Amino acid sequence: MAEFTPQPSCADDVDHNNLTVKQASQRIHDLLSPISSWQKVSLRQALGQILHQSVVSPRQVPPYNNSAMDGYALRSADIQNAPFSLTNIGVAFAGKPYQGRVEDGQCIRIMTGAKIPDDCDTVVMQEQVQSNEDMVTVHTDLKAGQNVRLAGEDIDSGDTVLPAGRRLTAADLGLLASLGIAEVVTYRPLRVAFFLLAMNYVALVNTWLMDKSTTAIVTPSMACSVSSILMSLIWGSFLITDPH
Structure with missing residues (x-):
């Protein structure tokens, strides 16, 4: 009987051709260029975005004794x-x-x-x-x-209330609104694209219109999961592209 040599597979304990998470993260990091462009947005659009400029209070809180x-x-x-x-x-x-x-x-x-x-x-x-x-x-x-x-006991006029580089939370937006600030300067949000390569991928809406006997159909569950994960990590625009 001829000698059998198993091929590397996902069942192996260690795949020496794979990168560690740390190595993969470093390679991705080395290819990135920090975003430098900025935009002025209203508070209603600012949730989750990163401040480009520190926010300075224009007034005292409380405003009077x-x-x-x-x-x-x-x-x-x-x-x-x-x-x-x-x-x-x-x-x-x-x-x-x-x-x-x-x-x-x-x-x-x-x-x-x-x-x-x-x-x-x-x-x-x-x-x-x-x-x-x-x-x-x-x-x-x-x-x-x-x-x-006392007036200014919590925040004095000219105090930095939120530093540059901070990701804005709902509580931050409430604070800014209480100071009469309607707009903030933030970094342009990241724009992320990912592609689904399954050859039998179909749009989610179409799967409900198909006959139940249809086989070999892959619904876009991965697209929904991946896009949701990305949206929870990065505030920005996402493009899901059907390779067909």
Whole structure:
């Protein structure tokens, strides 16, 4: 009987003709040229794209001193050992600030996020006071500046909020929108093409129109899988080409 020598196959433990993943990745990397072109896109189109330029905040966040609690805004000069009383002269809502002055011995009702009047610098929580018509009695010890969020405390005007090279997430877009930024400069997205070489490949829509007895038909399951994987890895345009 003639001696039989098996041919290399995918069943072998090691195929010495194959590249390792690291070697294959390096060869691909060596053939790539980084994208340098950029584009200006709206926030609705920017998800997943890479920033070409750092984003600098045009404003402070918060934009003004505001209340961290529902309660009463007062002057720290009026703080005494509890209990002590103040006269309530008005109310401030988020988006609708109190317009008058707050004098000695006075306070205003204030809601979370509302602008602190220029004359006030401290807020006492509503749970720590007793209100009787226009008279408010404070039943806790306070410190100047308590329960106040200062302008620029989170982000100051001119701060870099997102660096160049960052892939934009949904949270990033929300941040940019909160700063009044409508457009960003990003790198042009990658464009990837891949080709299916199966000779009996047919379009997915056509397979549903064929007689069920038809054999030797390959539906484009690989195309759907590969394109989905690429879209999850690279934000860009994809071309699926039928070799026929």
